[in-house]
Structure formats: C-alpha cells, structure tokens
Amino acid sequence: MKISAVAVLTGLVAFARTVLGATVTASAAAAVPTSTLTQITTNFGSNPTGVGFWTYIPHTVAQTPSLIIAVHYCSGSAQAYYSGTTYAQLSETYGFIVIYPNAPTAGGCWDVASNATLLHNAGGDSLGIASMVRYTQALYNIPQARTFYTGTSSGAMMANVFSGAYPDLISVAVAYAGVPYACFAGPTAWNTQCADGDVIKTPQQWGDLVRSAYPGYTGPRPKMILWHGTADTTLYPPNFYEEIKQWTNVFNLSTTPTTTLVNTPAAPYNETTYGTEVVGYLGAGVGHTPPVHETLDLQYFGIMPW
Numbered sequence: 001m002k003i004s005a006v007a008v009l010t011g012l013v014a015f016a017r018t019v020l021g022a023t024v025t026a027s028a029a030a031a032v033p034t035s036t037l038t039q040i041t042t043n044f045g046s047n048p049t050g051v052g053f054w055t056y057i058p059h060t061v062a063q064t065p066s067l068i069i070a071v072h073y074c075s076g077s078a079q080a081y082y083s084g085t086t087y088a089q090l091s092e093t094y095g096f097i098v099i100y101p102n103a104p105t106a107g108g109c110w111d112v113a114s115n116a117t118l119l120h121n122a123g124g125d126s127l128g129i130a131s132m133v134r135y136t137q138a139l140y141n142i143p144q145a146r147t148f149y150t151g152t153s154s155g156a157m158m159a160n161v162f163s164g165a166y167p168d169l170i171s172v173a174v175a176y177a178g179v180p181y182a183c184f185a186g187p188t189a190w191n192t193q194c195a196d197g198d199v200i201k202t203p204q205q206w207g208d209l210v211r212s213a214y215p216g217y218t219g220p221r222p223k224m225i226l227w228h229g230t231a232d233t234t235l236y237p238p239n240f241y242e243e244i245k246q247w248t249n250v251f252n253l254s255t256t257p258t259t260t261l262v263n264t265p266a267a268p269y270n271e272t273t274y275g276t277e278v279v280g281y282l283g284a285g286v287g288h289t290p291p292v293h294e295t296l297d298l299q300y301f302g303i304m305p306w
C-alpha cells in the first residue's frame, strides 16, 4: 500500500477538523489504502440509517483533487457501481477521489421518500451520504466547487434529493433516469404514481419543494445534468420533463430550451440546454436506464477537457 504525500499533507492540514461530530485526522487519510475499493468504518459523522461508506483513492491524488459521489441503482451496491462504471479507472489518470455509498436496505434502493431524507440535516440516507462527503472534503481539503454527484435510477432519484437537501455540498449533479426532488415523497418507499409519470406539477410548485428542502439557503446550487429514455417503463419519461420544470424554476430559467442539439452526444440522444445550469439528454427508444457516460460527466465536472 502506497500513500501519496499529497494525501498525507492534506490530511495534516485537515488535522482535527470536526465534521458533525467526527474528528478527521491525518491518520485517517493514511489509513485508507489506495487503488482499491475500501470501506470506511471509522466514525465519519451522523449516519442514522447506516449507509455504507466505500471509497476509491487513486494511487496518486491530484494536488487539488475533485470528489465524485457515484450512487448505485436499486438492487445494486457500492461494489456493483464501482465495477460497472469506469470512474475508479479514470481516477488513476485524473487523481480524483470517488465515494460509493452503499444503500442500507436489503433491496438496495435509496430512501428518497421520507421527510428526513428530503430535508437538510434532518436524517435519512441523504444525511449519511452528506456526512461521508463532508468527511472526505475536510480530509482532502475539497470545496463544494470540486465536488460532484452522479447516479443511476434510484441513485438518480437521490441525485435530485441530494441536490435539493444539500445544495451546499456539490456543484454538478448527473441523474441517469431519475425523478424530481420530492416526487417520491410519502409514507411508502416506492411511489407508483411518481414512477408511472403521473405526478405533474407546475415549475413553481416543483421549485417551491426544492426551496423548502433547505430554507434560507442562498448559496450556489448544483448544475443539473438530466438523462432519460423515451422507452423507460420503470420511471416513465414524464419524470424527465418534470425534472426540467423543477430545476429551471430553481434557477429562474424558462422551460423552453436555450439550445437543442440532435444526436448529441450521439444518436439516439438529443441535448437540450436551459441557460448554463440545466441540461437534458433524452434518448429515443432508450429504456431504463441510459448508460453512464463517464467522459461527458468528467467534462461537466471540469476534470477532463471538452
């Protein structure tokens, strides 16, 4: 196991920084092996539902590293998303750190329905993820501007939840086949009405829900990259348009695209942009879910050049 000098140094800088009750120390950085998916079992902060904290630290961490939170689908796992995507491999070239949260429930779905998970610092799975993000940000001195979220299906629903509840932690979120923030809100873990695309609201109503997630927050909010397929029969495509209504309202943008590009990044996807903060990729005939486009993600994250 080789520990990069940079990681140890940034760990020292972060010595004894306190993150929601967890004391982050240099020894914590030194204890994480590199180039292997590793579970962090030390106290990393409030984690009321017991979300698993898995991380991948590349052999050489960049001097000013970025952090990517990569979040799995239902029935998935940290391990499955690690091996099913290329973020970890790419981190060896670009020196960023990856967090792979692992859902605490048997079905492997994220809680995107409870009041606790929907609200800032209120609990639920989202707080466990927030705690591992804060812990890693403190340890490696990574600001919000270099912290990014990507996730598929349930992990994409969590992208919307996390962007609403913790807009202060991330600067770009990519959602591969998700639903709007609070679309699943309610007493049951699975919300058939939302999944079927039958929860339709005005942009103002959707935007108000996001603004209620963290009342009084006035800082920067994450740019949203939203993917969906027109043949999605798990989370039906109206959810794509509802997400666009929601986040364009949050950014005070029109729901009419600023630009539309056909077959972008490739057929069968069309790209629509809304100002600079919201981007949609809708794939004709694509089911659940569009494949992860890691290179494009890293370009949006500013890690790879366009």
Ligand SMILES: *[C@@H]1O[C@H](CO)[C@@H](O)[C@H](O)[C@H]1NC(C)=O
Residues within 6 Å of the ligand: 115
């Ligand atoms: C969740 O919040 C809603 C809206 O404030 C409220 O009506 C509902 O009772 C809450 N649910 C629980 C379980 O606390």
Ligand SMILES: *[C@@H]1O[C@H](CO)[C@@H](O)[C@H](O)[C@H]1NC(C)=O
Residues within 6 Å of the ligand: 252
């Ligand atoms: C929203 O955009 C409109 C039209 O560009 C503008 O008149 C208004 O001041 C903006 N509101 C906020 C809160 O930024």
Ligand SMILES: *[C@@H]1O[C@H](CO)[C@@H](O)[C@H](O)[C@H]1NC(C)=O
Residues within 6 Å of the ligand: 230, 262, 263, 268, 269, 270, 282, 283, 284, 285
């Ligand atoms: C992409 O744009 C083309 C040209 O306007 C259109 O025919 C096609 O239906 C669009 N695809 C999607 C998924 O909206």
